[in-house]
Amino acid sequence: MTTEETRTDGGVDAGEPTEEYADLGATTEDAMEIAETSMDRVRELVPDETLADRIRQKSVHATGDPEFQHLVRFTGEEEDEPIRAGARAVLDEQPIVTDITMVESGITGRGHDCPVRKAIGNGAELAAETGITRTAASVLELDREGVYDGAIAVVGNAPTAALALADCIADGTRPAVVVATPVGFVKAAESRKRLRAVAAERGVPAITNVGRRGGSGLAAGLTNELVHVASDARDGAVDLDE
Template sequence: MTTEEGETTEEFAEYADLGATTGDAMAIAETSMDRVRELVPDETLGDRIRQKAVHATGDPEFQHLVRFAGADESAAVRAGARAVLDERPIVTDITMVKAGVTGRGHGCPVRKAIGNGADLAERTGMTRTAASVLELDRRDVYDDAVAVVGNAPTAALALADCIEDGTRPAVVVATPVGFVKAAKSRQRVREVAREYDVPAITTVGRRGGSGLAAGLTNELVHVASDARDGDLSVDPTGDHAVPREGGTDRS
C-alpha cells in the first residue's frame, strides 16, 4: 500500500508500536511520569501499577481505584513480570487491547480472544467475548498466561468461571468498562482470584477500558525489563521501586 505522498506503509511500520522512541518523545514521556510520581507514592511495585493507572487515565484519583489479589499488593506485579520473562502468552479480550500492548521489551506471543467461539455464541446466545474466552480456555490457552480483559464485562465473568473450574493464569488484568456488569465482573474476578490464589490486578467502579488494561499490561512488561536489567527483583519476596535514572522507557 502507498500513501498519497508515495511512501509505502512499510516505512511507517515502527509507528504501529506504542511508546516513546525519539529523544523529544522520551523527554515528554519521562516528564509526564515525573508529574505522576508527584501525585502517587513510588515505593512498591504496586505503586508502579497505580502510577500507570493515573498516567493512562489522566486522573490522579484513579490510584485509589486499583485493587490487587495476591500474597501482598505487589505479588500480582511480580507474577506478571515473571510470566513476561518466561515469555508466556499475553491474551486480551478484544482487538483494541491487543493493539495497545507494546511489542518492545518482551518475547511474549500476544493474541486476542475475540473471533473464537462464534459457533458457541450463536448456539447459546451468550456474548461473543464470553464465548471467545470459553473457547480459548477449552484449548488451555489461559493456563500460565497473562490474561487481560479491558472491555467486556462478560469476558471477565467467563474468565472467572474458568478459574473456578481449574484454569490458572499467571496473572489476570481486568478493567472492563461500563454501566452494566462492569463493576460486578471485576468484583467476581477479585473474589475468585483470592479464593484460588490467582494473582490479579483489577479496578473498582464503572471506569476502566482498553487503554487502561493495555497500559497496566505494559507496566508488567516494563517491570520485567527492569528485572532483566538487574534493577529490581521479581522474586516472591522482592518489592522495591526501580531506580529512575537510566531506567526503562515507561510510556
C-alpha cells in the same frame, strides 16, 4: 506486520533489536522528553516506593486522573504479588491474551518476546448456539484449548469476558496473572468483583479496579507496566524474589 512497522503504542513487534526508548513507547528525542516529564509529574502525585505503586502510577497516567490510584485493587498475599507474577510470566515468554483487538493493539512490542493474541474472533459457533456474547464465547473457546493456563490474561473492555474468565478460573484454569479493567454501566463493576473473589479463592494473582470506569487503554497500560518491570528485573534493577 514486519519488524519495522510501528504499533499503536509507538513500539514494534518483539524480535527487533532493542534500542533506547522511554516508558510509554517514545523513541524520538522530543517524545522521550514528553514521556519522561509526564511520568515525573505522575510520580509527584502517586507514591513511588513499591511495584504496586508503579501500577497505580500507570493507572493515573492512563486515565489522567490522580484519584484513580485509589481505585486499583491487587489480589494476592501482598500488593506486589500480581506484579511479580506478571513480570515472571513476561520473562518466561508466556502468552499475553486480551479480550478484544483494541487491547491487543495497545500492548507494547518492545521489551519482551511474549506471543500476543486476542480472544475475540473465536467461539462464534458457541455464541450462536447459546446466545451468550461473542467475547464471553471467545474466552470459553480459548479456555477449552488451554490457552489461559500460565498466560497473562487481560480484559479491558467486556464485562462478560471477565465473568467468563472468572468461571474458567473457578473451574480450575490458572493464568499467571489477570489484568481486568472492563468498563461500563452494566456488569462492569460486578464482573471485576466476581473476578477478584474467584482469583482470591483460587490463588490467582490479579490486578483490577473498582467502580464503573476502566477500558482498553488502561488494561494495555497496566499490562505494559508488567513488561517494564520484567525489563527492569532482566537488567538487575528489580528483584522479583524480594
